Amino acid sequence: MGRYIYLIFLLSLAPVTFDLAVLAELQYSDKHPYSEDNNINDVHHMYSDYGSNYHTYTDKNGDMDIPIILWWTSASLYPHHDRQGTVIQCEDVQCYSSANRNQLSDKRTRGIMFYGTDFDPTDLPLPGASQHEWALFHEESPLNNFILNHNIFLKLINHTATFRRESDYPITTQNIYHPDFLTIKQPMPLTVKNEKRKKNNLAPVLYVQSHCEVPSDRDRYIEELMKHIDVDSYGSCLHNKDLPDHLVDPASNFEKDEFLELIQSYKFHLAFENAICKDYMTEKLMRPLHIGSVPIYRGSPNAKDWMPDDKSIILVDDFESPKELADYIKYLDTHDEAYEKYLEYKKPGGVKNKMLIEHLANRKWHVNIDGSMEYFRGFECHICQKLNERYTLEKAHGLDPTVELLPPKTANVSHLGCPQPYTSLGHPEDIKNTSDLWRKMEWVEMYWEGFDQARAVRNMLLNHETKPSTYKKYLRKIRG
Numbered sequence: 001m002g003r004y005i006y007l008i009f010l011l012s013l014a015p016v017t018f019d020l021a022v023l024a025e026l027q028y029s030d031k032h033p034y035s036e037d038n039n040i041n042d043v044h045h046m047y048s049d050y051g052s053n054y055h056t057y058t059d060k061n062g063d064m065d066i067p068i069i070l071w072w073t074s075a076s077l078y079p080h081h082d083r084q085g086t087v088i089q090c091e092d093v094q095c096y097s098s099a100n101r102n103q104l105s106d107k108r109t110r111g112i113m114f115y116g117t118d119f120d121p122t123d124l125p126l127p128g129a130s131q132h133e134w135a136l137f138h139e140e141s142p143l144n145n146f147i148l149n150h151n152i153f154l155k156l157i158n159h160t161a162t163f164r165r166e167s168d169y170p171i172t173t174q175n176i177y178h179p180d181f182l183t184i185k186q187p188m189p190l191t192v193k194n195e196k197r198k199k200n201n202l203a204p205v206l207y208v209q210s211h212c213e214v215p216s217d218r219d220r221y222i223e224e225l226m227k228h229i230d231v232d233s234y235g236s237c238l239h240n241k242d243l244p245d246h247l248v249d250p251a252s253n254f255e256k257d258e259f260l261e262l263i264q265s266y267k268f269h270l271a272f273e274n275a276i277c278k279d280y281m282t283e284k285l286m287r288p289l290h291i292g293s294v295p296i297y298r299g300s301p302n303a304k305d306w307m308p309d310d311k312s313i314i315l316v317d318d319f320e321s322p323k324e325l326a327d328y329i330k331y332l333d334t335h336d337e338a339y340e341k342y343l344e345y346k347k348p349g350g351v352k353n354k355m356l357i358e359h360l361a362n363r364k365w366h367v368n369i370d371g372s373m374e375y376f377r378g379f380e381c382h383i384c385q386k387l388n389e390r391y392t393l394e395k396a397h398g399l400d401p402t403v404e405l406l407p408p409k410t411a412n413v414s415h416l417g418c419p420q421p422y423t424s425l426g427h428p429e430d431i432k433n434t435s436d437l438w439r440k441m442e443w444v445e446m447y448w449e450g451f452d453q454a455r456a457v458r459n460m461l462l463n464h465e466t467k468p469s470t471y472k473k474y475l476r477k478i479r480g
């Protein structure tokens with residue numbers, strides 16, 4: 001739940017008007033991917049990859065000679081009922097999964113699970129042991145824990161589940177909720193869009209964002225863009241339009257369908273990620289594709305690799321300036337045929353990207369319709385299989401030294417690592433205004449602080465440090 005806490009922290013920092021638009025945006029973009037399931041104890045729990053070959057049960061004796069996976073961070077994300085130890089059966093292998101830290105010293109503990117946001121260098125699972133394999137899952141961009149960007153840190157990790165395709169258990173398409181998600185909904189017909197536009201006096205472009213201070217510096221660019229083309233901004237960032245009365249009524253719950261209808265009538269969506277990382281694509285991109293509005297996208301530099309065809313999004317980085325981008329949007333806005341090319345993928349057979357089709361058909365985890373997903377347990381099973389593989393060979397090697405052991409396996413910067421934050425327009429040195437929000441957030445400083453943190457953690461492990469509390473000493477030493 002670290003993300004929620006962080007959000008509240010951010011909201012408390014900025015003078016945000018906590019109106020319904022904010023609530024909407026929170027639901028819209030920062031929903032937790034895992035919703036607690038209370039019926040998961042002792043029942044067969046189905047999910048795509050393992051199907052009926054996955055189940056969990058409580059073993060009262062707890063004395064089987066199988067690997068233990070210890071969930072070190074994020075107690076609230078622990079996906080089983082019994083925190084003291086649940087047997088997970090993943091196809092033909094078993095592990096204990098536990099959130100009981102006393103088991104760190106158990107010889108069978110071989111997997112240690114971290115949720116990226118909550119990885120805390122002052123709270124390491126020490127003393128370490130050679131059989132410990134660290135596993136990291138993180139579906140977000142690392143804007144709340146910059147240690148995750150650095151190779152030095154990622155090389156301390158053995159297994160990953162992140163948005164990067166290079167990750168061991170990639171969840172790159174986590175916001176494509178099911179294989180037909182991008183095509184199942186037809187766009188609102190252009191004639192209807194045009195009618196609604198006139199009737200309700202809408203701009204061609206929509207922006208809904210309430211998380212304004214982010215490493216990607218998105219609002220600087222959008223503010224400039226707004227000088228050249230009309231944008232309706234309903235969120236608290238660059239707010240210039242209130243939601244219609246029937247959506248703002250605080251007494252009634254936020255009406256999802258009506259909100260969708262509103263945003264569907266826009267021809268274009270500004271879809272700017274909070275950080276610029278390869279393969280980091282959120283619902284900001286996937287939702288406009290789902291509802292049939294054209295995303296104007298700034299985020300993963302290789303986003304096109306995952307798009308349904310080569311003309312479904314407009315990439316901000318293809319344009320020299322916000323003005324040039326605005327001119328192109330205006331052109332599409334007045335040339336229906338050119339605009340509709342961007343929605344061709346909605347037609348039967350319109351999805352041309354073979355990699356995307358195959359990936360969606362074969363991915364090992366599934367996402368529930370409401371956006372919650374099963375990759376937590378899927379990744380845990382992945383780890384369980386890897387741990388068993390190594391453990392079985394070790395035992396066999398003990399009996400017969402000619403049996404070969406597996407080579408070490410570690411992650412690296414390609415499993416997550418986002419580059420140093422940069423301004424969305426101009427250069428960081430050009431920002432003379434000391435009240436500038438991006439400058440005030442000190443993203444660059446935080447990035448390099450993450451580098452120092454990574455070095456301190458690495459040095460602790462190299463020194464076989466046994467006390468987590470020594471972290472500060474290591475950090476001081478690095479900073480000289």
Ligand SMILES: *[C@@H]1O[C@H](CO)[C@@H](O)[C@H](O)[C@H]1NC(C)=O
Nearest residue numbers: 155156157158407408409410
């Ligand atoms: C796990 O990663 C650590 C740090 O890089 C490495 O020393 C160790 O050999 C790895 N363990 C396995 C089993 O590959």
Ligand SMILES: *[C@@H]1O[C@H](CO)[C@@H](O)[C@H](O)[C@H]1NC(C)=O
Nearest residue numbers: 166167410411412413414415
């Ligand atoms: C980093 O990890 C990727 C994917 O696991 C691997 O293919 C690549 O060789 C690694 N790079 C380095 C420099 O070790």
Ligand SMILES: *[C@@H]1O[C@H](CO)[C@@H](O)[C@H](O)[C@H]1NC(C)=O
Nearest residue numbers: 432433434435436437438440
């Ligand atoms: C400096 O930035 C702040 C915050 O964005 C803004 O309110 C203020 O008008 C800016 N000052 C100048 C001189 O541009």
